[in-house]
Amino acid sequence: MAPRMKEDAWAQVQSAHDALEGISTLSLFEEDVHRASDFACEGAGLYLDFSKNRISREGLSALLNLATASGLTVKRDAMFRGERINITEDRAVLHTALRDRSGRVVPAGNEDACELAGRERARILNFAEAVINGDSLGYTGKPLTTVVNIGIGGSDLGPLMVVEALRSYWIDGRRSFFVSNVDGQHLRDTLSQCDPESTLFIVASKTFTTQETMTNAQSALAWFREQGGDSAAISKHFVALSTNPEAVSDFGIVPDSTFGFWDWVGGRYSLWSAIGLSIALQVGPQRFLELLDGAHAMDVHFAEEPPVTNMPMLLALAGIWNRNFEGMGVHAVLPYDQHLHRLPAYLQQADMESNGKSVTLDGRRAAVGTGPIIFGEPGTNGQHAFYQLLHQGTDPLSSDFIVAARLDSELGDHHAKLLANVLAQPRALMCGQSEDVVRADLAADGLTDDAIDLLAPHKVFDGDRPSNVILMDRLTPQTLGALIALYEHKIFCQGVIWDVNSFDQWGVELGKVLAKEILPTLETGHMEESLDIDPSTRRLLEWILARRSSQ
Numbered sequence: 001m002a003p004r005m006k007e008d009a010w011a012q013v014q015s016a017h018d019a020l021e022g023i024s025t026l027s028l029f030e031e032d033v034h035r036a037s038d039f040a041c042e043g044a045g046l047y048l049d050f051s052k053n054r055i056s057r058e059g060l061s062a063l064l065n066l067a068t069a070s071g072l073t074v075k076r077d078a079m080f081r082g083e084r085i086n087i088t089e090d091r092a093v094l095h096t097a098l099r100d101r102s103g104r105v106v107p108a109g110n111e112d113a114c115e116l117a118g119r120e121r122a123r124i125l126n127f128a129e130a131v132i133n134g135d136s137l138g139y140t141g142k143p144l145t146t147v148v149n150i151g152i153g154g155s156d157l158g159p160l161m162v163v164e165a166l167r168s169y170w171i172d173g174r175r176s177f178f179v180s181n182v183d184g185q186h187l188r189d190t191l192s193q194c195d196p197e198s199t200l201f202i203v204a205s206k207t208f209t210t211q212e213t214m215t216n217a218q219s220a221l222a223w224f225r226e227q228g229g230d231s232a233a234i235s236k237h238f239v240a241l242s243t244n245p246e247a248v249s250d251f252g253i254v255p256d257s258t259f260g261f262w263d264w265v266g267g268r269y270s271l272w273s274a275i276g277l278s279i280a281l282q283v284g285p286q287r288f289l290e291l292l293d294g295a296h297a298m299d300v301h302f303a304e305e306p307p308v309t310n311m312p313m314l315l316a317l318a319g320i321w322n323r324n325f326e327g328m329g330v331h332a333v334l335p336y337d338q339h340l341h342r343l344p345a346y347l348q349q350a351d352m353e354s355n356g357k358s359v360t361l362d363g364r365r366a367a368v369g370t371g372p373i374i375f376g377e378p379g380t381n382g383q384h385a386f387y388q389l390l391h392q393g394t395d396p397l398s399s400d401f402i403v404a405a406r407l408d409s410e411l412g413d414h415h416a417k418l419l420a421n422v423l424a425q426p427r428a429l430m431c432g433q434s435e436d437v438v439r440a441d442l443a444a445d446g447l448t449d450d451a452i453d454l455l456a457p458h459k460v461f462d463g464d465r466p467s468n469v470i471l472m473d474r475l476t477p478q479t480l481g482a483l484i485a486l487y488e489h490k491i492f493c494q495g496v497i498w499d500v501n502s503f504d505q506w507g508v509e510l511g512k513v514l515a516k517e518i519l520p521t522l523e524t525g526h527m528e529e530s531l532d533i534d535p536s537t538r539r540l541l542e543w544i545l546a547r548r549s550s551q
């Protein structure tokens with residue numbers, strides 16, 4: 001069982017929730033003229049409004065007490081100190097040290113994590129600068145203007161999301177591609193757009209054994225050789241981001257083209273490390289440093305701001321309320337910025353791989369619901385796709401709306417219309433539309449009573465669909481860094497309260513093991529009777545083998 005203090009804290013939140021029976025969010029605003037300002041906070045260039053969640057002041061107080069009872073600030077401080085809070089892998093969690101350029105010392109074993117990160121960061125930025133300036137050329141003397149990043153998971157989703165988000169800062173004449181899927185069509189489609197003489201391949205794999213990444217890397221290497229690149233040319237066109245120098249050397253990549261990181265850097269938290277090389281190559285070293293500085297500003301806010309005005313904590317607590325007390329197991333991330341179109345996919349991994357756990361730190365089954373399902377699309381595209389369910393679906397869910405107040409270069413009235421939509425949607429989700437209002441509107445339009453009776457139920461919106469709004473002045477490297485760090489810390493806070501380890505991912509391993517058992521059958525085209533698989537998988541495999549043998 002949970003410690004008594006924590007049980008009591010959960011009960012207090014439940015009591016505050018029960019007291020809201022029959023009370024709408026809109027009525028909370030009507031009774032509290034300061035709600036809009038008090039249920040909001042600002043920090044690191046971001047503004048968070050969480051007032052449209054159906055949380056009373058008593059509920060917020062109880063949630064803050066739950067955070068205290070969970071030891072949130074204690075565990076936060078332990079993370080920043082470099083203690084081994086990832087207990088199942090006996091590792092520290094120090095992605096924050098990757099962006100800390102303050103001169104602070106953070107122990108990592110017998111070394112300083114910030115100093116280690118700084119040395120390797122200087123290597124990747126010097127390398128990026130040499131490529132961008134043309135000091136480092138391809139084997140025929142052409143500038144390396146095209147980058148193909150080969151990775152998967154955190155080695156793909158993070159840098160891809162950031163490169164897309166910072167499109168306004170791209171260096172003219174440079175292109176970036178990201179290959180992750182072991183489906184050969186992904187790599188083939190990419191290579192068809194590349195000139196081997198001007199392409200730099202980044203092979204991003206911590207262990208340099210990840211099946212998907214190494215399959216793509218070997219195929220890219222074969223393509224490069226077929227196009228005329230010899231063994232000596234490989235060192236000019238292939239770099240590795242890895243902690244396995246022996247495997248990298250066997251691949252043919254030289255030490256000077258190998259950049260490393262450490263076991264205290266989790267894959268989904270690694271874009272701040274050498275894994276971010278593709279970012280630096282596309283937007284330049286200075287913009288990469290600005291990205292890190294924005295994240296560090298949020299780190300400082302998270303570490304120093306009291307809980308009542310601490311943005312990651314408050315965002316996390318709103319999520320706890322909706323997940324565990326309002327019963328909402330799905331959360332939508334809705335960036336109203338086309339450049340952030342990969343943010344929902346990035347946060348799917350960051351959140352669902354971190355907190356998609358059913359076992360607590362002490363090995364027991366979780367007594368409460370943990371990580372929600374995360375999905376999303378950019379606005380306004382989502383409005384014409386799935387917002388129908390957000391407004392009137394039978395399973396209410398929570399949402400985050402994200403937008404910048406202004407752009408560096410606005411096209412006509414596009415951004416004004418975008419902002420109008422991003423403000424209107426959370427309001428509509430909260431306020432809803434009653435049947436009385438619907439009937440009055442239809443009557444004003446001249447509909448008959450029979451027509452009103454038929455149509456009115458379909459135009460009723462329940463309301464009380466909770467949402468958060470995250471604003472920034474502009475989407476810059478700094479505000480993007482702060483936004484990513486905000487979600488990292490939110491996820492950590494929720495993991496602490498749910499008492500799960502947010503920094504391992506054992507659930508992804510079983511599928512990998514079973515895939516290796518099946519692979520030889522697909523490679524040989526022959527299935528041994530001794531293959532130990534279930535009848536359904538055996539039948540599916542037989543069907544596939546029959547089709548492949550007829551090619």
